[in-house]
Amino acid sequence: MVGGGLGAFIGDVHRMASRLDGEIELVCGAFSSSPEKSKKSGEALYLPADRCYGSYQEMFAAEQKLPEGERMDFVSIVTPNHLHFEPAKMALQSGFHVVCDKPVTFSLEEAEELQKIYDDNSLIFALTHNYTGYPMVRQAKSMVRSGALGKIRRVVVEYPQGWLATRLEESGQKQASWRTDPSKSGKAGCMGDIGTHAENLAEYITGLKITHLCADLNIFVPGRRLDDDGAILLKMEDGAKGILFASQIAVGEENNLRIRVYGEKCGIDWSQMAPNNLVVREIDGPMKVLRTGVGELSTAAQAATRLPAGHPEGFIEAFANIYKNFSKAVKAQAAGVSSSDMDHDFPTIEDGVRGMRFIDAVIESAESDAKWTAF
């Protein structure tokens, strides 16, 4: 693991998610840019001292020298955005598979360079667009693919949060500080942090790419340097239209990621705040609420479910599904199974590059007087 020292939110999430299924074990880490803090974090995680590294460079070098079977199999990169590219690049160049937090890099250029390196290797790369790991999101995707919705017309995806409604970054809160700092977060604030989740989710479920967008970005909190709110009109493939709304100043909202997709025959509605429900609305029929574990769901939904009906599955379980499929892919490759045979449902470097292009297009559109910007 790179990053995720004591007290880090997302590092803990990655650790819990990777542990859950008993298939992955944390064996080493460079948890902090401070070697001392890295050691201390590693010890708290019951790691042997010699595998708590002072830097990721050191870690890759040392682990490479260990015999196969002893050395780490892959690395999780859980640092702030501006510190994704270098360790990810070095990991791939050193022969390690990668799990990387999103957005994949600080800039599109970095993302494209990383993809080139990726393309030259036969390594596995997973990006933690974790919301695609929820069973009911997979059910939604399956329903679209099976034609249950008919041709898709209208998509509404939104991700309101309220935690940045005040100038929290002034208080020294670590999460707020780097996310609102252009030198660490990148070109976009809210749109990079959560807008990309919304974009990824919309394309994941519908299977339709966004082709044009019309963005209105805002900085509502005085003194802030990056967007903390935005609304985007979308043109998608096959004539579908969309609205994407993301905000970090929507007071009192937690992580209210929600997507509605209306097709010719049927509409579906999923919300992260009640993630085990998938509301289905048909023409003239009663509203149906599909539930994780209940009745006949798609194979993909079932594979993402750990417990029988009535046992609420949450955020960590969904996150763990990304790790689960990633680790299946890693094992399959180790076993010599060709990539085309693998159950490969997790976000990859392609999703990462696409996310960075999305950010660039959004910024371009926001600065333009023209209604539509191609994406």
Place this chain on the structure above:
Amino acid sequence: MVGGGLGAFIGDVHRMASRLDGEIELVCGAFSSSPEKSKKSGEALYLPADRCYGSYQEMFAAEQKLPEGERMDFVSIVTPNHLHFEPAKMALQSGFHVVCDKPVTFSLEEAEELQKIYDDNSLIFALTHNYTGYPMVRQAKSMVRSGALGKIRRVVVEYPQGWLATRLEESGQKQASWRTDPSKSGKAGCMGDIGTHAENLAEYITGLKITHLCADLNIFVPGRRLDDDGAILLKMEDGAKGILFASQIAVGEENNLRIRVYGEKCGIDWSQMAPNNLVVREIDGPMKVLRTGVGELSTAAQAATRLPAGHPEGFIEAFANIYKNFSKAVKAQAAGVSSSDMDHDFPTIEDGVRGMRFIDAVIESAESDAKWTAF
């Protein structure tokens, strides 16, 4: 009453709403363009035959001749859009107060002409933007005015319906037929029919005018001639930003009018499908659900409530609140109370003209390549 013959949906609504409080009595009507059907409708409503008129022209002429106290006090116009202007104009010119269905006229020109006639008279004109009659909508407005939200930043108003997801107008369904017919509905379909409700609600609650908009209108059902779906980005006064989404092809949605307003201090969330709830989200506090009739609500909310807590109030009651305030205004005027003293909370001709301007601006924006169109 003009229009609203047997089997008409909105005519029945107006009649039930006006009856509810026992302050208004139906005394005459020209219920149909067919004199025979008008008579028949009037009889079914227990009206005397001589006050079931063959046309509104006939009605205004006859009623004017009746002595004060016997003749009708006001007229309700519940015809399709293209038949609002003439009877409304004649009513005002004949000295009758008017309740008119929205949108106020077929075109902006008509609306402006009607306003001129209105301005020259001291008559009362109510437009049935009925959703503003819900107690919790009034509570929302009161909270904004009282400063509970602080400065408003983000508005999201949406009105998805699904009833026109198929080409219902082909089946002879009357509601669908005229609403999708440019010669009866006007320039806009969905945006005129329900988009104007959303626009009115957003301005009513926030007290902020829309200043610019960026519209994307769609016709999703093949062969249809007017928009059946649309999404609009909004600039509002005082730097607020908005999203307005209206659709009649959102399969399975009923009348899911919903508005969220996020201010600096607090966010509010109201939905017509659960109209007695007003969800309030504060920074770091627990979510609160204000309920019709429960606890300390604003005077305006209480005045719009007929029953104690726990007795769900619905659509008709909200509609009746428009009639109630209108009839108060009519009585106050009759009693010689000056207009400035009156509790005058109902939509008026000004809202009607504004709604028509909104339609024009939306159409202009939808046809433009520029991002923002002034409104």
Place this chain on the structure above:
Amino acid sequence: MVGGGLGAFIGDVHRMASRLDGEIELVCGAFSSSPEKSKKSGEALYLPADRCYGSYQEMFAAEQKLPEGERMDFVSIVTPNHLHFEPAKMALQSGFHVVCDKPVTFSLEEAEELQKIYDDNSLIFALTHNYTGYPMVRQAKSMVRSGALGKIRRVVVEYPQGWLATRLEESGQKQASWRTDPSKSGKAGCMGDIGTHAENLAEYITGLKITHLCADLNIFVPGRRLDDDGAILLKMEDGAKGILFASQIAVGEENNLRIRVYGEKCGIDWSQMAPNNLVVREIDGPMKVLRTGVGELSTAAQAATRLPAGHPEGFIEAFANIYKNFSKAVKAQAAGVSSSDMDHDFPTIEDGVRGMRFIDAVIESAESDAKWTAF
């Protein structure tokens, strides 16, 4: 109307409900035991002075003398419980149909005497167990009758309120005062006031009679003289079992009447707080939410619905459905249609007598050490 003077809650409800459909007109009343207050109330309701009577005795006498077509057709009795019997008896004996608030009388003896008088006449008697007027309650009943649930096993009906959680009767609040006074309310407090609604609803929907019960009644508020809370186990016909819970000290609850019925094949769940939903749970299928006005509902549900889907119908509309069916029955009788041909779905004197027996059985059981008391 007997009772329901200015400021009375339930009098207003009866008036609004009876007005709604334009089939019933208030023509006279004895609105208060004070002749002066009665006059004043009548004037405020736009009644002519000579039909605002000083007492119900006076009213029945005077109205009887009016020519048919001019005199009132029926009377609504909306007084506190101890004042139901005398006017109801006199109304029937004077040849007037009756709508009476529940519970039908102060004691079982009165109820039985009233039924005898009723049986000797061919008059129509409706008891306002108004919750049976909701469209989705009628849908629930239809589904049970059609066999959709299979054999019924388990019923859970509950009616928590919180308004008597403190000693409100001390404050002079009129509703609280008579309801907690044994000389006005009868043997039971909470169980008479709302427990009978729950009992009626359970039997109405399931079509099964309660045969035995085991009651635990409580007085939680110190100094109160009648039960303010109670839980009852039920044996019903055909081996079904039930739980009935009613409380007026369930802090913060409004009128949370809810019923769940689980059969062999299907479970249904209805709550007055969201009365336009009927949740249906089938074995292994997705949860379905039937909605007023949406899709294929039973004839009875449709007949109880005034508006298309998406227009929330509330308490007054449900109450009005009792009046609507009652007035149909009155008109049918006047037209010489035999009672067996009539659409007669409203609670009658039989429901009233049954409710009084329920109260007696509950009190008997509450005082008994035996588990089961026959009902």
Place this chain on the structure above:
Amino acid sequence: MVGGGLGAFIGDVHRMASRLDGEIELVCGAFSSSPEKSKKSGEALYLPADRCYGSYQEMFAAEQKLPEGERMDFVSIVTPNHLHFEPAKMALQSGFHVVCDKPVTFSLEEAEELQKIYDDNSLIFALTHNYTGYPMVRQAKSMVRSGALGKIRRVVVEYPQGWLATRLEESGQKQASWRTDPSKSGKAGCMGDIGTHAENLAEYITGLKITHLCADLNIFVPGRRLDDDGAILLKMEDGAKGILFASQIAVGEENNLRIRVYGEKCGIDWSQMAPNNLVVREIDGPMKVLRTGVGELSTAAQAATRLPAGHPEGFIEAFANIYKNFSKAVKAQAAGVSSSDMDHDFPTIEDGVRGMRFIDAVIESAESDAKWTAF
């Protein structure tokens, strides 16, 4: 671990829950009564062959011989009810701490014997009444303790499930088979399996013991030998009254454990199907919805929360909280911290014995004609 071989539902839950926080590692097991199946299960869990034991007797013997630090610290017993007592007893006698599934034993006699053994040792024993691990359940408990509710009056706890609405045990479904078999499940079916969870939750949150009960148990599915449904009236300490409803034939219900507690000042409402909400209803105030991770919650609720607001925590996380506190207690003891100093919030052997007494009292009451049976 004893039990929990491949394919076992609850074994997997225990493993995921114990892994989640990285404090507990599975080191050995006797996963099945078949030595071969036990080996196979152990291998699939990446255990060394020599620690996949053929029986629990073998396991305790072998592990005892290992040096401290290498041998297992505690054992999790996840077998069907009739196989809890022997391994638990042997574990305690062999010096191992125990985590045991509920109900603690097959009979009250066994439970009492186990408690004696427990009392003679200084070992730690946790019973997985896992629902007490939810953050909002802990918040509820804290609120009762802090006096926020005032004196408690009315408790309603219910646990409807629908999975045994048909005779599933005939199909060979393993979970259904042993749970409906008196020789494996014990005296009670539904009441032992889930009724005890409801009983435990009610006493946990309110801090009030049940003193008397009045039970009505049912077998609805023909041919079944143990209760599959039941309703119980409760007397609790301090004059509180309760209703406990548990059913496994409530068609379509998942694990709808819900508890409402009404005090003098405030009512609280928690449901396992939306476990991150705690609804709070105050006299005359707006309904509040407390949420995991949002605002000022009790220390106990915060300690049970792993993620910031907006990241739904589910069943596994709550289960893991039992393991977390248990492992804290184990470590504290190892570090010589006295038991009275420890954060010891997990269900223990006392809860287990109480649960067995509850089952006995329920059966006794169900067979009695007297209303109340002492507990």
